[in-house]
Amino acid sequence: MKAKEEKLRQDASECPRETVILARNLDLVFQTADGPVQALKDVSLDIARGDFVSFIGPSGCGKTTFLRVIAGLEEPTGGEITVNDLTPDEARRLRAYGYVFQAAGLYPWRTIAGNVKLPLEIIGFTRAEQDERVKKVLELVDLSGFERKFPWQLSGGMQQRASIARALAFDADILLMDEPFGALDEIVRDHLNEQLLKLWERTGKTICFVTHSIPEAVYLSTRIVVMSPRPGRIHEVIESPLPRERPLEIRDTPEFLEVAHQVREGLKAGHGYDE
Amino acid sequence: MTNDAGLLKGRIMPVLTVVAAILALWYAAAAWMNAPWTLAQAERAGKTLTLSEIVKDTMRQSRPRLPAPHQIAAEIWKTTVQKKITSKRSLIFHGWITLQATLAGFALGAAAGIVMAILITYSRTMELGLMPWAIISQTIPIVALAPMIIVVLATLGVEGRLVPKAIISAYLCYFPVLVGMVKGLRSPHREQLDLMKTYNASGIQTFFKLRLPASVPYLFTSLKIGIAAALVGAIVGELPTGAVRGLGARILIGDQFGQPIQIWAALSAAAILAGALIAIVGLLQRLTLKRMGMAQ
Amino acid sequence: MTWLIGSLVFWVAAWLLNVWLANGPWRGRRAVRIAVPVIFGISLLVLWEGVVRGLQVSPVVLPAPSAIWARIVQSFPILWQDFVQTAVKGAVSGYVIGCMAAFLVAILVDRKPFLKRGLLPIGSFVAALPIVGIAPIMVNWFGFGWESKAAVVVVMVFFPVLVNTVQGLDEASAMQRDLMRTYGAGYWQELARLRLPAAMPFVFNGLKVATTLALIGAIVAEYFGSPTYGMGFRISTEVGRLAIDMVWAEIAMAALAGSAFYGLVVLFEKWVTFWHPSQRNRAGD
Numbered sequence: 001m002k003a004k005e006e007k008l009r010q011d012a013s014e015c016p017r018e019t020v021i022l023a024r025n026l027d028l029v030f031q032t033a034d035g036p037v038q039a040l041k042d043v044s045l046d047i048a049r050g051d052f053v054s055f056i057g058p059s060g061c062g063k064t065t066f067l068r069v070i071a072g073l074e075e076p077t078g079g080e081i082t083v084n085d086l087t088p089d090e091a092r093r094l095r096a097y098g099y100v101f102q103a104a105g106l107y108p109w110r111t112i113a114g115n116v117k118l119p120l121e122i123i124g125f126t127r128a129e130q131d132e133r134v135k136k137v138l139e140l141v142d143l144s145g146f147e148r149k150f151p152w153q154l155s156g157g158m159q160q161r162a163s164i165a166r167a168l169a170f171d172a173d174i175l176l177m178d179e180p181f182g183a184l185d186e187i188v189r190d191h192l193n194e195q196l197l198k199l200w201e202r203t204g205k206t207i208c209f210v211t212h213s214i215p216e217a218v219y220l221s222t223r224i225v226v227m228s229p230r231p232g233r234i235h236e237v238i239e240s241p242l243p244r245e246r247p248l249e250i251r252d253t254p255e256f257l258e259v260a261h262q263v264r265e266g267l268k269a270g271h272g273y274d275e
Numbered sequence: 276m277t278n279d280a281g282l283l284k285g286r287i288m289p290v291l292t293v294v295a296a297i298l299a300l301w302y303a304a305a306a307w308m309n310a311p312w313t314l315a316q317a318e319r320a321g322k323t324l325t326l327s328e329i330v331k332d333t334m335r336q337s338r339p340r341l342p343a344p345h346q347i348a349a350e351i352w353k354t355t356v357q358k359k360i361t362s363k364r365s366l367i368f369h370g371w372i373t374l375q376a377t378l379a380g381f382a383l384g385a386a387a388g389i390v391m392a393i394l395i396t397y398s399r400t401m402e403l404g405l406m407p408w409a410i411i412s413q414t415i416p417i418v419a420l421a422p423m424i425i426v427v428l429a430t431l432g433v434e435g436r437l438v439p440k441a442i443i444s445a446y447l448c449y450f451p452v453l454v455g456m457v458k459g460l461r462s463p464h465r466e467q468l469d470l471m472k473t474y475n476a477s478g479i480q481t482f483f484k485l486r487l488p489a490s491v492p493y494l495f496t497s498l499k500i501g502i503a504a505a506l507v508g509a510i511v512g513e514l515p516t517g518a519v520r521g522l523g524a525r526i527l528i529g530d531q532f533g534q535p536i537q538i539w540a541a542l543s544a545a546a547i548l549a550g551a552l553i554a555i556v557g558l559l560q561r562l563t564l565k566r567m568g569m570a571q
Numbered sequence: 572m573t574w575l576i577g578s579l580v581f582w583v584a585a586w587l588l589n590v591w592l593a594n595g596p597w598r599g600r601r602a603v604r605i606a607v608p609v610i611f612g613i614s615l616l617v618l619w620e621g622v623v624r625g626l627q628v629s630p631v632v633l634p635a636p637s638a639i640w641a642r643i644v645q646s647f648p649i650l651w652q653d654f655v656q657t658a659v660k661g662a663v664s665g666y667v668i669g670c671m672a673a674f675l676v677a678i679l680v681d682r683k684p685f686l687k688r689g690l691l692p693i694g695s696f697v698a699a700l701p702i703v704g705i706a707p708i709m710v711n712w713f714g715f716g717w718e719s720k721a722a723v724v725v726v727m728v729f730f731p732v733l734v735n736t737v738q739g740l741d742e743a744s745a746m747q748r749d750l751m752r753t754y755g756a757g758y759w760q761e762l763a764r765l766r767l768p769a770a771m772p773f774v775f776n777g778l779k780v781a782t783t784l785a786l787i788g789a790i791v792a793e794y795f796g797s798p799t800y801g802m803g804f805r806i807s808t809e810v811g812r813l814a815i816d817m818v819w820a821e822i823a824m825a826a827l828a829g830s831a832f833y834g835l836v837v838l839f840e841k842w843v844t845f846w847h848p849s850q851r852n853r854a855g856d
Contacts, residue, residue, distance in 0.1 A: 073749050092755055099753040101746050108846035109768045118764065119754045150846060170754075289689030297693075340712065400586075400593040403604060404611035414829035416786040418703075419802065419822045422810040427632050503699035510701040514791055523704070530707035530795060542704045549700050 020084060020174065020206050021047040021070055027078030028065060028232075038231035039065045040076065045225065045234060052200055052207045054217035055225045056263065057270070062232020063210045063225075067176050070208060071097050084173065095123055098167030098205075102179040104159035106151035106166075112138070113147035116166045123170055137165040140199060157188040164196075168203070175207045182212060193219055194248055201244070214267075218242075218259045219251055226263060228270030235270035238262055301344055308340045309333035342536045350540040363520075366544045372521040373509050374548065376437055380444020381505040385498060387445060388452025395453075396460040396486070397478075413450045417443055418511050425512075436518055444508035448501040455497025459490025492569055495560035502552045510545060522548070578621020585614035634816040639823060642816040649805070650824050657802040658828045660717035661789035665724025670781060673729045674774070677736035678762070691737055698730035706792040715796045724788040728781035732774070739773025740766050772847045775840040782833045786825060 028040040040062045047053050055063035068074040069081060072088035083091040091097070106115045113134050120130045138144050141161040151159050160180060167175060181189045193216060200207055211217050217224050224238040240259055242250060250256050306329075313332040317324050324332070334343045342350075351366060358365040391409070394401045425439040433439075463485050471481045513523025522545045529537035589607050597603050616636050622628065623635040630638060643650065680686050706723050713719035743766045751761045793803025802821050809817040844850055 068749075071749075071753055073752060092753060095755055097753045099750060101750070103746060105744070105746050105750060107747075107765070107768065109844075122751075122754045122756045122760050122764065152846070152848075152851060176753075286688060286692075289685050289687075290692055291689075293686070293689035293693055399598070400590045400607070403593045403607035404589050405608075407608040408612065410833075411826070411830050413783055414786075414833040415822070415826040416783070416790050416829055418787050418791050419806055419825045422807055423815065423818050423822070426810050426813070426815070430629070430632055500699070507701040507703065511703055511787070511791065514703065514706070514794060526704050526707060530711075535708065535711070538704075538707060542701075545704060546700050550696065553696075553699060 018049045019046050020049045020051075021045070021081070021208075022083075023066075023070075023079070023081045025079035026066075026069065026076045026081055028062075028069060028074060029077045040069070041231035041233045043079070043232075043234055045237070047206060047208065047223075049206055050204050051223060052209065052221045053223045053225060054209045054211055054221040055227060056211055056214065056217045057227030057232075057235070057267065058229055060229040060232065061227040061270075062229070063227050064178055065232060066227075067178055067208060067210055070174075071099055071176055095119075095170055096173045098170070098172040098175045100160075100163055100167045100175070100177040100180045102182045104151065104156075104163040106159055106162055108150065108152055111148050111150055112143060112154070112162050115151065115162060116169050119166060119170050125170075133169050133171075137168045138162075140168060140202070141165045142195065155188075157184055157192060160184065160192065161195075164199075168199075173206060175205050177207065177209045179210050179212065181216070189216070190248060196220065197246055214260050214263050215251060218256060218263060219246065219248075224259070224263055226266035226270060228267075236266040238266065298344055301341075302334075305339065305341045305343045306330050306333045309336055312336060312340070337536075338533055339535060342539050346536055347539045347543055350536045351543060354540060366522075366525070366540065369520060369522050369525050369541070370544055370548055373506070373513070373523065373545070376440035376509040376512065376521070377444055377502070377506045377548075377552070379437065379441035380508055381448055381502050383441060384445035384448030384505060385452050385501055388449040388497075388501070389456050389494075391449070391453050392456030392460060393482075395457055409450060409453055412446075417446050417508070418514075420446075421512050421514075436513070436520075440509050440512035440521075443512040444505040447508035447511075448505040451497045451500040451504060452494070455493045455500075456490060459493025460486045462493065463489045488567065491567060492560075492564060495556065495563065499553050499556045499560070502556050503549055506545065506549050506552060572625055574621045575625025578618045578625070581621075582614045582618045585610050585617075631813050631815055634819055638816050639819040642820045643823060646817065646820060649800070650820060652800050653802045653805050653821065654824055654828060656717060656798070656800050657720065657789050657793065658786065658825075658832075661720030661792070661801070662724055662785040662832075664717070665721035665789065666728055666781060666785040668721065669725035669728035669785075670732050670778060672725070673732035673777075674736055677733050677740065680733075680737060681740045682758075687737060691734065694730050694734040694737070698734055702727045702730075703788060703791045706788070707795045710792060710795040715798055719796075720789040720792040720801075723792040724785045727784045727788040731780045731784070732777040735773045735777030735780075736770060739770030742766075742773060743769040771844045772840075772849070775836070775844060778836050779833065779840070782836050783829065786829050786832070790825070 023043055023045045026040050026043040027038070030037045030039055043062070043066060055066065057063050065074060069076050070083065070088055072092035081088060083096060086094070086096075106112075107118065110118065116134045116137060117130050120133060125133070134147070135144075138147065141164055143158065143161055143165060146154065146158070146162075151162065154162070160183075164177075164180065181192050184192065196207075197220060209217075209220060218240065222240055222244075224240060225234055226236040226238065227233065228235040238259065242255060242259065310329055310333050313324070313329050313336070316332075333339070334346070339346070354364055354366040358367075360367050360371075362368060391401075391405065395405060396402075421439070421443050424442055425436065428439050467485060467489075468481070471485055476484065509521070510523040510526075512518075513521045514527060518524040518527065522541045525541035525544075526538050529535065529541060589610055592598070592603050592607055592610075619633075620635050620637060623633055634642075680690055703723070705726060709722040709726075710719045713722050747765055747769075748761065751765055756764070790803040790806070793801045794807055797804040802825055806818055806821050809815075809821070841850055
């Protein structure tokens, strides 16, 4: 286990890096009652193993849609996308994704442990392995001791941590997070951001992270994808020069502010502040 | 235009398909259930019938076990359009009798439901004391009371069957109205109520300016259930009591004289009446909500 | 006259006690929630007794609760036989068959969106119809025994349960279904682990409505033909003989049976849908 983690981390830090997600000229047009809507236009992006990629942009820029395309929940109408050299749908069937939504979406009729166990039951792990994994991931998100609580007995931040544990439980390759902390208050959010970075450090997972918040994107990511709306497209990809080790205080350094400024300028140039 | 086509494809077509399937099943069941009688008749007469002859005969018996839909339709036609409204054989006449009891019971039940809902919203004693009994009242099979209500009212000197039927109607109708209205009166959010407080509004002002308007959508939804329940009550009130007028009475008499087509015609008339009543309340709901600016 | 005034005083006192209990220092207690309706019920019974005795109401119009109780004790074997025939054999068997059938049909229908869109409006319409009216037809088809009563009950409970279950199966949010898809879950896995549990509050709404309908159906069907026992049979014959105390005794039994039946379903609901906000609020209050 340790060796594998070590190897993943090396993969992540060494060049040339292995491409996990490869999108070329993606188009997606939704047919609605008011006519066709172009949700994605000509989106091309490579995401390497171990990357932490944030997608930022105003509503309607297609960042959530792109995440859903990666997960195989939406079928692109044009272009190409592969995940580990498979189609997203094939990758989904091989359980390559841990998806975290803005709402924790825990089942109220299951305990915290039961919720984390849900994907494991579906995938068909043995009982013993289920219990072991549940214990491990709950430790990872700092929820040990809450196994037998029901979701509605926990705070919003704890529920969201449980939903992250659920996404981690079956060791999916790629973590897709759709504004996971959007509904939480600033203080809880800071705390969870810090924890998420540690988790990423420890597991070496590839993370795609959708957010509205510039500081959140800059603090977390190795790459920041700035998107713009109507039609949804990639405006700019910013490589973060920040080190992988990031205490919360890094947000007061000139480097951090410089990247944040760059993102803000990108959003402005992409007409992100229209409306 | 795309919307109309969408509506047709999305909502009307499935319903029509299911209706067609039900009719087909009905005909098949009618042939299957009525065939034994046909065969018995033929055997008695010493004839052998072909399959098509059997099927044909099952569709036109005068006392079938299960009448075919077109027989019921013909009976309805005969007893509505081709009969004078005042005739004892007119379904419209009987429908009117039932409708009177339904509307009286509906008015009574809806009023009782609304008043109780207001009391329950404003008095905690009422809420704790009354609400459980309101629920229990619905678990009591009201039909058990029906024959007695009629006898008791008769001994008290209340003539006619309208009042007892209306009481049973009201009994079935008040509960959904009560529940919907309580929900509606409690639907304003804490912030909305707090806002009224910052205006130093009186209880009555809060009621008329906030709680009552907020409850209207809930009220209408429950009124739709209530009017259907009131019709059930009126018919139930006719069934066990030897009534001679009303749709329930038609069912009763059809049973006593072994006229299944008449029973089915009365049942269909009741269904049509229910549909019409619900549609009318639904229309009122849409108009009211539109005027209040609450329509979706 | 003392009866009348005494019972009125008792009723007012009980009311004041309730006001104090409901708004006093123990207002939140569970015991108060039980005590207030019980006191209210007892005070009504006392008032009833007082009015009947004080005004010397004829027993043909309204017998006193004490007289009804005496009748229940005296005729218990008959009442029990009627109860078994109507409530257990007629209502419960029809209820079980009808609810299970509706549940299974709902799950089948759920797989075909076209069928669902067609059946849902028709089902909700039929659920609002006076289906009790088919009682004479069922008696004609299935005879005087409990089978015809069960048949009426099957038809009556079928539609509300069907409609509620079909609606409930749509209850799981799009997000939760997406989540299932990211796990690569199959249809039956999604049904068993997500959509059925999420549907349960709706299913129980249907089941609760159906309990009331079941007893109504079984009793009405007896008015159209039954063996010489059964609650509906007894009520209609005793009314004819003006033995109103016996009718009230049957009504009391019916009320008890109906409430117990409903109460059982509610208990079961609490156990299954303990997680639903409506159940949680009540428990936490």
